[in-house]
Amino acid sequence: STGTPQVVIPGASSYNGLNLVPQMGWNNWNAFHCNVNETLLLSTAQNMVDLGLRDLGYNYIVMDDCWSIGRNSSGYLVENPVKFPNGIKDITDKIHALGMKFGMYSSAGVFTCGRYPGSLGFETQDADLWASWGVDYLKYDNCFNQGQSGTPKLSFDRYNVMSKALNATGRDIVYSMCNWGNDDPYDWAYTIANSGRMSGDIYDSFNRPDDRCPCTEAVGCAWPGFHCSVMNILNKMPAIQSRTMSGYFNDMDMLEIGNGGQSDSEYVVHFTMWAMNSSPLLIGTNIGTLSPANLAIYSNPAIIALNQDKSAGAAVRKWRYVVDPDETGQGEISLWTRSMANGDTVIALLNAANTTMMMNATMNDIFFDQRTAGAYQAPPQLSQTWDVYDLWANRMTEEEAAAVINGTSTLSENSTSRYNATATSYIEGIAANNTALMGVKVGSIAPSGTFSAEIARHSVGIYRLRSQGKASPRKRDEL
Amino acid sequence: STGTPQVVIPGASSYNGLNLVPQMGWNNWNAFHCNVNETLLLSTAQNMVDLGLRDLGYNYIVMDDCWSIGRNSSGYLVENPVKFPNGIKDITDKIHALGMKFGMYSSAGVFTCGRYPGSLGFETQDADLWASWGVDYLKYDNCFNQGQSGTPKLSFDRYNVMSKALNATGRDIVYSMCNWGNDDPYDWAYTIANSGRMSGDIYDSFNRPDDRCPCTEAVGCAWPGFHCSVMNILNKMPAIQSRTMSGYFNDMDMLEIGNGGQSDSEYVVHFTMWAMNSSPLLIGTNIGTLSPANLAIYSNPAIIALNQDKSAGAAVRKWRYVVDPDETGQGEISLWTRSMANGDTVIALLNAANTTMMMNATMNDIFFDQRTAGAYQAPPQLSQTWDVYDLWANRMTEEEAAAVINGTSTLSENSTSRYNATATSYIEGIAANNTALMGVKVGSIAPSGTFSAEIARHSVGIYRLRSQGKASPRKRDEL
């Protein structure tokens, strides 16, 4: 008699139904900055198809700042005719034809960060224009916002105008907020956006502190800045771990892999920890000159499967010790854990110290949350034996990756080291114990055991743990 | 000639006349999270009656998040028909029939924390519905608040809408704010609510720091988070001690006793210090599987009498020393004091260090506030002799508690270790020197004396001090 209620499904919702797992794709900013044009966008899209990146899930081509030359007399933005001689609509059509999607950029201010026209006050016109062009995604920046910040309400209200304008177009457009974590968006943006940056801009350094990125915590950061290192951004995540949700992801910024500022193992850490925290994965380098080693990183399906897991959560940092500093004064080790939708648990042993470390993860550390979450009965995880799979063990070799780049690869799309997620979803692949997604079994952990691994300097060991079976009954006092 | 004034009685007021001493009861969240249903609520209520918990004062059964499935076409919330096949009205009726009261949950946002429909914008409809169901209590959360926070005014205004809606129903409904201390509610919520959380959510750990609970102070905490330990929450109280008042209590969050994450002595600290600070006492475990030891903690009437004292104040932390850290890096000892309505004083010697400590409380420490509060004449307390009663000395034995659980107890409801506050109020009991409320005399302190006790690791000694009589005249220079 009270009518038909609308059902809300907790844990799988999204304000606009989009982006239930983190978006993946490519963005030109990190590598090209303002130097964007039709050729770059289209050739990159084609390269991503050819390299198998599209089929791994990287399906958004996102154009960043510097694409317009102003507004016309009707107030509509005009694309730069030199950069885009056939117009942006033509680009979106061609990208759609490749089975990919197209992302647009603007700022919730009177100018973009590059001082091109911004969308503040023009939200409806701009959203309508982009929808008419077939745009699928908006990265929405925070520059020149006329001081409309300083409380969550001021930022929420400003970003909400564009949210409503996008929805009003009727087109599915993923809304990616880029307000650098100002005014704590992780606490309010879920109801208006699909992702939100939580730090100042990344730069291509593993851990060097830079004066222009003054905060070491996301929370209460008065000035996000930019030139934030991989480790700086990563260490801003644990406090806001609970605010990553299906449909809204804390965006750790675009990937720097391939830009030359870090070692191979550092790039592996970068990719792994972004994936582990359900950050959007936007490739930020020149696809046209991608090295085999870097392709092998971007293409690890076992890591991507972790990122695209329906659990849609961020990792918990169980412990962190500041030790063994390098020449920048930085050094630390940490253990991160995350529960997968299918009951697996993933752990990362991160060595950001200056020397090789033997690192340990105890069952109690790994399942501490279960033990303290209303566990009036002992959590079953603690009494199970878990098999341990190394998620980087099947990384493509340089030779294999070079062959993919050269178009001479003979590897199947579903070999041990390659995967086609367009053909078989990550969920299906995991359910089928696909080797490319599971990695290689390297051990197991007994109920009161410890997993140990030697982790090299500036490296990470990441492992998927799968229970061997049902928990054996435990006596109460085993706690 | 100026008409008949309305009289305000300082110290005994409440914005709505309710909750002059802290609310007591049970809430399903800590142990069951979203797994709430009719059976759980009704069986728990019956168990609480059977175990004597109702008659100790635990009279609210509070249902937490995840009870609805949406709003109907008229905008009214609809309970989950699977969880509540007979409706919530039926549950409140049955709980009322047991002599208990029923609490409801919602959030001052567009969603609850579990992403069910929230009450922001629906305050009147929701309050009316709950009143029609016979609801006696509302826990009102802070998730998905659309950025309406950042200044006290923004939070006050938002929470005030529900306050007015509840009052407008005409039903007595205790209003329990759960905004995690955001925007300093201890400074403004007294005029609109009956209690207010002052920290991020508790978790079942004595003192382990967790990255998800980044603040160590309530004041100026930009991100309350969750997974806050007992000691973390406790140490946020001293700065806001003055903002606990009759009718408005700083809520330290629901009790974890029984959930398995702490030792018996740690749970004793947890219960004691919550009571000592006039926190609401909401049992947060499975009553159906309560162990004898945990029942003995929840059932200590001497501690509950302290909590339910009409003084309605929080404790003063007179000193704290950071010493002797354990494996989590935490270690400290502290002295807490509080004045009772009848002139008694209660002191707690808390050992949160890693080893047994001989701890001291001097008369000057205990009565320092009196000495510096406009004491142009020497405070009488300093010249009196005080008898010292140990409030845990009469704790029920495991055997006694097991008998209560098994229904085989032969102890009277008013034995040394049991009490029925429905029959005899705590005030009457204290006035009659009831042994169950007074504990056991373990010593006395002379005017310039010191009380000493050996306190084990992660334990507390809590003592009620009663003056032996009138102060003897003192010479001025005794100060």
Place this chain on the structure above:
Amino acid sequence: STGTPQVVIPGASSYNGLNLVPQMGWNNWNAFHCNVNETLLLSTAQNMVDLGLRDLGYNYIVMDDCWSIGRNSSGYLVENPVKFPNGIKDITDKIHALGMKFGMYSSAGVFTCGRYPGSLGFETQDADLWASWGVDYLKYDNCFNQGQSGTPKLSFDRYNVMSKALNATGRDIVYSMCNWGNDDPYDWAYTIANSGRMSGDIYDSFNRPDDRCPCTEAVGCAWPGFHCSVMNILNKMPAIQSRTMSGYFNDMDMLEIGNGGQSDSEYVVHFTMWAMNSSPLLIGTNIGTLSPANLAIYSNPAIIALNQDKSAGAAVRKWRYVVDPDETGQGEISLWTRSMANGDTVIALLNAANTTMMMNATMNDIFFDQRTAGAYQAPPQLSQTWDVYDLWANRMTEEEAAAVINGTSTLSENSTSRYNATATSYIEGIAANNTALMGVKVGSIAPSGTFSAEIARHSVGIYRLRSQGKASPRKRDEL
């Protein structure tokens, strides 16, 4: 041709023309709290006349909280008929008849701090009522302000309503804001008030830290609290030194001298440093039981003359060293300086360390501000010789003070240790080199010299420096 301009006289203004030097008087709170009544107010006023305190400048009798019993049906406040059987108007008349003025208390909230009716929303009615009673002063508190704080604008707007209401009465009413420094009133209250508290409430302790007073700086203090020690409050002043101005004083809270919590030398520090910083001087003890020693402190005209100097400025802390902690962990020494309206300079050597110290003040330290204030020519002060007068040297003896209290004093009102500022203003007295105001010459400082003095533990040496004459010409390189 542009008409007759209105002239603004910088440095001598006040938003309402009142309080060009700090207010002085008595307030019942520190000693009596809510226990205020007609007898106390009138007997105190008479005592202050008899002890010569009125004629030293202490001319406001300020009644604090707990005087009303509610509002009548017309919305006007009603005084407590038990405490004030003849009404408050009768009290103001009698106090006026004694040549003194009367101060009233309320709060910019819905309740006072003692939970009596507050004035928020009733500003005009309350101001009108008080004006009709002959009230000369309002202490306006900050409790229960409905969350109307968090930005300077929110606090300014709220306090401004009462400012306008007081002005609209047409009566001269000194407006003393008591918002504990919330939202930085030192930066905005000058245009609406005559003084403003800059810290949480004082308590009668020299330097003991107390958890309830969590801030050590005024600036950015999220929770002023109370139980702030003399040294805690004093050390909050240097950062906001420039915001003390004629007509608006940073109020360090009422004096505790006489309440028993500090030693004689600590009370001397308290009185001296309040005076040195142009804080309002409100006696906060029981005048009826004032000891000779405490009367001698409150009655030192040399210190009061410093406080009442037309320069109306706060002192500059030239240096501070944290040294030699006592049992509370506190220990420090510091040098404070201040320029007088007549060209004299006052310096304070404050020893808040745990042992006697030989302390030094160099000419460069004393006149550092002059040297760095656009001194493209060498500041004359550095090349002068200064005579040094000890401002406590002429303190009344205990015997003299006892005679004043007993009514048996034979000292003239203008002896070396007594003064009648009603008869001769402090300005005239200083101009005439009155010994009671100048203290005793104890040395002189040559152009490149240093003044040294042995200062006992928890004591202060305060000295008035007077130039011996014109500066001799100096060569440029003397700098």
Place this chain on the structure above:
Amino acid sequence: STGTPQVVIPGASSYNGLNLVPQMGWNNWNAFHCNVNETLLLSTAQNMVDLGLRDLGYNYIVMDDCWSIGRNSSGYLVENPVKFPNGIKDITDKIHALGMKFGMYSSAGVFTCGRYPGSLGFETQDADLWASWGVDYLKYDNCFNQGQSGTPKLSFDRYNVMSKALNATGRDIVYSMCNWGNDDPYDWAYTIANSGRMSGDIYDSFNRPDDRCPCTEAVGCAWPGFHCSVMNILNKMPAIQSRTMSGYFNDMDMLEIGNGGQSDSEYVVHFTMWAMNSSPLLIGTNIGTLSPANLAIYSNPAIIALNQDKSAGAAVRKWRYVVDPDETGQGEISLWTRSMANGDTVIALLNAANTTMMMNATMNDIFFDQRTAGAYQAPPQLSQTWDVYDLWANRMTEEEAAAVINGTSTLSENSTSRYNATATSYIEGIAANNTALMGVKVGSIAPSGTFSAEIARHSVGIYRLRSQGKASPRKRDEL
């Protein structure tokens, strides 16, 4: 078909078209404070012409506070007739006749800081009056702002009123905000102003901390204060480096060189680092008594050319080490770099430690930004050889400067140490390798090399680096 778009030129814009490089001139405050009058302004202007300062680019004569006596009955401000017997319009005419421009002062509050009438609420009238007087510049202070601060929005809105009023006059008026960095103007003022102060007021000290300047960072500074040293202000710049832009400069406050509080080498640091960070350069001393040494600092065209470079950027602090403290507890060394519009790079080796230091700048440090800015290909700078020019090597000798002051100089306006930028712009001069702008070549740095220099205590070495030619091809692994 979308009409003619307006073109935005990134990097060379300005909200009102003015101040594309930092303003230069003179302001009376630091040296004269309120003692401003017609004679001072006009004689200073004439002196600046005579000393060649105007032709070096110092073309604004800015009058600071204390010039008015109130408002007339029409609400217009009235100049002080004693100070300005011929009116201010007469002064602007005469200054214009000297080929210079005139700056005015007011405050975005009800009073100026000196408590003269402020412009809040009178913006249009005041802007109109100033435009009618021929005013070219407004310094707009922040005192007595009625609490209209606390969020960026409150400050933006308040300062925007004057911005619009100035624009509405139709006259070109440079708008110099002086809100001390409150509410982060570097993040929002670009669209409404031409420069904005980012710190509390400077005082004439190299590095002495002063209690009245409590912040060491610009970001999140709750109380900017004043008496901020050169090093204090300088160290607030790196975090906000990106917010200096053509048309909007972060104003480090007026120069103290000549006021006597610092050594010659400290003044050189002051001038150099202000120029290096594109701060406005406002001489703040008495031009009439300027010493030869100080004239030689203000007149170094190589440093001014750096400041006036079209790159319009602030320097990046690449590293900073806190070492070797002096008697104030301060000691540090740092490396700063900046890219010039013509491809040159400038580096500053700053020794603010207490002893002479051998300091090094490696190629990697200097070009670290290039290496990590999307450098998927190696940045060419790292593979080039750079010639190093010392920008202070051609400083005018004391004898030369004395001759300029005495009017007896025989040096050409375009000698090695002098320059006339009115005749030949700095851009043209740099393009022509003018020696006065380039300094003296002191070495070169090879691709993997290091530049080393011995830098004396409290001194700076500043060097312009110019590439010897095209980069040689590098192998990828050279990174």
